[in-house]
Every structure is written in structure tokens, then in C-alpha cells.
Amino acid sequence: MFKKITIWCTGMLITLVSIPILATCFDIYGDWDNFIWFSLGLLLGLIYVTISLKRLKRQPEYKKDQHISPQMLKHYQDAGMSDDEIDFFRQTMQQAEAQIKVLATNMQALPKLRAIDLNHDTTKVSQSLFRAIVKDPKRLHNAGDFLYRHLPSINELTSKYIEINHHEVKTADTYLVLDKSAAAIDALSQQIQQDYADFVAEDVDDLDTEVSVAQQQITPDHKEED
Known part of the structure; x- marks a missing residue:
């Protein structure tokens, strides 16, 4: 869950940062409606989120609170972990x-x-x-x-x-x-x-x-x- 939240936040950051960068690269900031740049920035953010979520889905999710038997816990502790x-x-x-x-x-x-x-x-x-x-x-x-x-x-x-x-x-x-x-x-x-x-x-x-x-x-x- 934390990883998914991080991916979405990063996607939003990419969107916000890419808008002025795109406008500056094409050197026509103000000549076009800001909606166009926002749309392009949003598209880049969504592409990042989509690719990242697909990669995350391929990995088996680890449940930290999954039950561990007392025997196995002792086994790990005896190993000095x-x-x-x-x-x-x-x-x-x-x-x-x-x-x-x-x-x-x-x-x-x-x-x-x-x-x-x-x-x-x-x-x-x-x-x-x-x-x-x-x-x-x-x-x-x-x-x-x-x-x-x-x-x-x-x-x-x-x-x-x-x-x-x-x-x-x-x-x-x-x-x-x-x-x-x-x-x-x-x-x-x-x-x-x-x-x-x-x-x-x-x-x-x-x-x-x-x-x-x-x-x-x-x-x-x-x-x-x-």
C-alpha cells in the first residue's frame, strides 16, 4: 500500500514539474492555452504511474503482519537475527x-x-x-x-x-x-x-x-x- 501511495505521489510530482519544463523547451509559454501543457504533464505522470503499478503487480506482496510461529521466531532469534x-x-x-x-x-x-x-x-x-x-x-x-x-x-x-x-x-x-x-x-x-x-x-x-x-x-x- 505504501509503495502504491509513493508511486501516485511521484506521478503527481512529475505532472507538476513537467508542465513548465515542456513550455520552456518549446519556448511558447503563453502562446498556447495552459490546459495543453497541463494535459501533457498529466499524460507523463499517468504513464509513469501505469508502468510502475504494472511492475509492482508482478512482485509477490509481502505481508509484514503475517503470522509467524513461536518455533520459527525462536529459530531466527537463536540465529542472532x-x-x-x-x-x-x-x-x-x-x-x-x-x-x-x-x-x-x-x-x-x-x-x-x-x-x-x-x-x-x-x-x-x-x-x-x-x-x-x-x-x-x-x-x-x-x-x-x-x-x-x-x-x-x-x-x-x-x-x-x-x-x-x-x-x-x-x-x-x-x-x-x-x-x-x-x-x-x-x-x-x-x-x-x-x-x-x-x-x-x-x-x-x-x-x-x-x-x-x-x-x-x-x-x-x-x-x-x-
Whole structure:
């Protein structure tokens, strides 16, 4: 709501500022009715408001007062997060959750996308990475590429792929674009796999270390038995 009010106020400011600027640029201020300049300024303001509202509509809205369970609140507090950090984290993850739901739907929409999802477990890996981030919220910055680049990009590509694939008439250029899009979606799916591997690499290393220590403790016993 605050963002919408800000957009409308900015639109009004653009309208008021653009009227004298337009008149000065054309150097005919006073030769034309002021209504013309007001109309042009209002048009610029409305164009700004329309474009800004469309962009805002694409982003999942975060509800700050959304209920948080005592267990999750304690989890975040135990991680040493402040109230502002918790709000930012929950906002980010709420948007990511919405994007992953879109991804899951898109990847099942067409046979080609289902094949990519099957080959790379794109949806499952994204869901697993989401849970891993929630488990370790202080490492949110380590998942920046996934959250802000790869996930939005693959959603945009899959949505466009589905849209173009549903065109009733397809030309050679259409099929070429579809092939390129599928290759890009496949590459992004592999990148998301790498994002997950990078994020959990520390846990894997810790487990490997624990296994090595355990093996060292077990080996002498076996030697004594021999």
C-alpha cells in the first residue's frame, strides 16, 4: 500500500514539474492555452504511474503482519537475527516461495519442460535449497544468485516458452527461438543444481570430516582383532 501511495505521489510530482519544463523547451509559454501543457504533464505522470503499478503487480506482496510461529521466531532469534533482519528474511523467502510455486507449475506445463525438470530435478532442487536457506537464515547472502538471478530468470524463460509454444501458427524462426529458450532453461536448471551444491558444500565437508574421524577411530580396533 505504501509503495502504491509513493508511486501516485511521484506521478503527481512529475505532472507538476513537467508542465513548465515542456513550455520552456518549446519556448511558447503563453502562446498556447495552459490546459495543453497541463494535459501533457498529466499524460507523463499517468504513464509513469501505469508502468510502475504494472511492475509492482508482478512482485509477490509481502505481508509484514503475517503470522509467524513461536518455533520459527525462536529459530531466527537463536540465529542472532534482529527484528529488521527477520522481516527482511521472511519477505525475501515469501517471494522465493511464490516464485518456486510458479516454477513447479511451469515445469509441468509442457513435455519439453517436464523432461528438463526430470533430468535436473529443477523443482525439487529449488525446494531443497529453499529449505536449506530457512534452516540457516544468516547465510541468506550466499544464496543471492539463486534468489535474485537464477530463479527469476528461469521463471521468466519458462513463462515465455509456454506462451510462444501455444502460438497457433509457428514459423521456422519460432521453432529456433523455442530451441534456444529450451537450451537456456536447461542451462539454468544446471546452474540451480550448482547453487544448491555450493550452499550445502560446508555441510558436506563437515560430514566428510566426521566420517574420516570416525574411520580413524574404528581402524585401530580392526587391526587389533586381526
